Amino acid sequence: MSNITGEEKRNLVIIGSGPAGLTSGIYAARADLHPLLYEGLISGGQLINATLIENYPGFPDGIQGMELMEKIKKQAIKFGADLRFSSIEKVDFLQYPFLLWDDNDIAISALSVIIATGSSPRLLGLPSEKEYLGYGVSTCATCDGYFYKGKVVAVVGGGDTAAIEAIYLANLASKVYIIHRRDQLRACTCNQKKIFNTPNIEVIWDSVVEEIKGETKGFTKNVNAIVLKNVKTNELKTINVDGVFIAIGHHPNTELFEGQLELTNDKYIKTIPGSTKTSVEGIFACGDVRDPIYKQAVIAAGSGAMAAIDAQKFLENFNF
Ligand SMILES: Cc1cc2nc3c(=O)[nH]c(=O)nc-3n(C[C@H](O)[C@H](O)[C@H](O)COP(=O)(O)OP(=O)(O)OC[C@H]3O[C@@H](n4cnc5c(N)ncnc54)[C@H](O)[C@@H]3O)c2cc1C
Structure with a gap:
């Protein structure tokens, strides 16, 4: 990690606190990667606007969206994910280690990044x-x-x-x-x-x-x-x-990544099939931000787990 520059040095930064981001936080924290997780403006993601969730496994009587996200967040914190209630405003993935700036003007240098910024329905x-x-x-x-x-x-x-x-x-x-x-x-x-x-x-x-x-x-x-x-x-x-x-469509929250990563024509982040790897080695994407089709919480959570496992594999090359 000797060549890392910037205010704060991190192994792994996760952007987003929906089911994808928080699940990747649980997995990464349990793997001792000490992830720093930026929650963004919507702490808990889209599900906080949902009422009763009846299709998330484990809750036969359903669960309120807000309550579900509180539980997932608690689980991520319990294992040591470092949650920060602010947003990433700018990224530079063209240099390595990667650089990210938040809305408090803090610059973070990161060996690896998981993007879980979701999508917004139009x-x-x-x-x-x-x-x-x-x-x-x-x-x-x-x-x-x-x-x-x-x-x-x-x-x-x-x-x-x-x-x-x-x-x-x-x-x-x-x-x-x-x-x-x-x-x-x-x-x-x-x-x-x-x-x-x-x-x-x-x-x-x-x-x-x-x-x-x-x-x-x-x-x-x-x-x-x-x-x-x-x-x-x-x-x-x-x-x-x-x-x-x-039902007039969704737009993925990828404005921040234009020119930094390959996006599809519809502006979703391109990932290598069967993985969460993006066009830049060390940057992973999970959840709705890379998924124009399924857009379900359980799938976002599943791909969050995949992203953390992919990041863990990538970070095995470093000694920290
Ligand atoms: C009203 C409603 C009801 C739904 N009901 C269900 C349901 O019953 N069952 C189901 O399976 N799915 C449901 N969904 C879909 C489900 O909510 C999404 O599939 C899921 O939330 C996607 O998770 P995600 O983590 O990919 O992204 P999101 O939940 O969209 O979370 C994105 C996160 O990224 C953060 N973020 C964005 N930009 C930045 C930035 N620049 N810096 C830092 N953070 C940032 C946001 O603050 C947010 O925390 C519903 C959706 C809605 C809108």
């Missing part, structure tokens, strides 16, 4: 959408579809994500509206066929969501309608729904 930008997120507004049918068994839902979007979400929901909900701002879907022909052949899916064309309506009951709230605007006629209409699924 939202419509309506105040009412923010108000009901987790209470009738969802960005994940696989996660929340179960709560709408026998109910009426709307899926917003017209691409493959929206089509797949709608087809999935049609098996659970009594009725699924697809709200699309154009007069034809962007989804592939095979998904379009499925949509048009599913009797309880109805597409509402040329329409955008103007507002999501709901009511507050004590400490909870729920959605009961959406107001749509026809983009051709400006006509407004209200339809009653119990849930709204926003």
Whole structure:
């Protein structure tokens, strides 16, 4: 480690405190790598915005997203992960040891880095959408579809994500509206066929969501309608729904790494299949930031474990 420069010298820096980052923290700490883990603005990651998680193994009665992340965080701290509630603002992976700067202007030099910065669902930008997120507004049918068994839902979007979400929901909900701002879907022909052949899916064309309506009951709230605007006629209409699924895509949180690592066309971090290795030796990526397909907590956690094991192997070449 003699040639490391910078304010602080670390074997391993983990960026992100969602299921991927914290799981890599547990594994790396148990392997005595003394990881420094930057939590970023969302301590606990996306799941802190989720209500009941019913598909994470080990919790047969489900667990609140916030509680699950508190438990995983506690486990990482217990084994010695050094958590820091701040963000990484700049990285230089073109020199070695790698250099990272945080938002307190602390420079860290690191022998190895695990990136677990996740992705963010694209939202419509309506105040009412923010108000009901987790209470009738969802960005994940696989996660929340179960709560709408026998109910009426709307899926917003017209691409493959929206089509797949709608087809999935049609098996659970009594009725699924697809709200699309154009007069034809962007989804592939095979998904379009499925949509048009599913009797309880109805597409509402040329329409955008103007507002999501709901009511507050004590400490909870729920959605009961959406107001749509026809983009051709400006006509407004209200339809009653119990849930709204926003399916207009995700964007991976990779702005920081542009020009430093190879990214896919959709800006996800490229990893070597079967590993978490990126285009730069010693930098690993796990969770949603490298996963345009599955986007599930258990998969993010699994790939976090992989990243720590890959980093451990890489760090075996050093004596510390
Ligand atoms: C409302 C909702 C409900 C969901 N429900 C379920 C469910 O029921 N079951 C399920 O399996 N999945 C569910 N998901 C999906 C699940 O949350 C994600 O797949 C999972 O959180 C991805 O984990 P991750 O660790 O890769 O990233 P994230 O959870 O996105 O965490 C990213 C982390 O990176 C940090 N970060 C970002 N940039 C920086 C930076 N510059 N410096 C430092 N830190 C940074 C953030 O602060 C955050 O801690 C849900 C998602 C949402 C939004």
